[in-house]
Amino acid sequence: DAGVIQSPRHEVTEMGQEVTLRCKPISGHDYLFWYRQTMMRGLELLIYFNNNVPIDDSGMPEDRFSAKMPNASFSTLKIQPSEPRDSAVYFCASSHLNEQFFGPGTRLTVL
Amino acid sequence: GQNIDQPTEMTATEGAIVQINCTYQTSGFNGLFWYQQHAGEAPTFLSYNVLDGLEEKGRFSSFLSRSKGYSYLLLKELQMKDSASYLCAVRVHNAGNMLTFGGGTRLMVKP
Helix, strand or coil: CCCCEEECCEEEECCCCCEEEEEECCCCCCEEEEEEEECCCEEEEEEEEECCEEEECCCCCCCCEEEEEEECCEEEEEECCCCHHHCEEEEEEEECCCCEEECCCEEEEEC | CCEEECCCEEEEECCCCEEEEEEEECCCEEEEEEEEECCCCCCEEEEEECCCEEEEECCEEEEEECCCCEEEEEECCCCHHHCEEEEEEEEECCCCCCEEECCCEEEEEEC
């Protein structure tokens, strides 16, 4: 398996623009997680899905953030409109049993 | 929620042994995880403890005391490539495979 796949790897956008981050989990994994990592706040869970259903979105900062998982092999995290404080590395991870496997991350810069 | 504490930074010498501590306060504890994260890369799984005691895996060992809310990661025969951040994470019952991460300990290995 290729592991968790994320795209794009880098995204630079201007404040106010819509940003869509994509994730393909490892086949057979029934959990999918979206994290955000910054120097100030560390690694924060934004939302997680179990069998494509959102279970806990309490970490989503505000209504500008939304996430979907239309099928077992694809998820998106959307920010609309984006703001400079959204600049961070966004990781997607998937798991089946104990271990979470992380994707390479998307480094987002909002100017 | 969970409260997880670990030192921010540590320095050690190549060939030596280092112990990275993690304390946590949570209800419904269901496992403690250690992840390694090199700069600019994604976290990767190191170890998992759910019962008290020591789990050994090569040069790395992880210990858990549930009654004390305490874990440590022990790295032996340190190598330069062990310079990285080490993240402690806790899982609780009734939250699926969701993890709450500590702030991470940045380990610098010097020659």
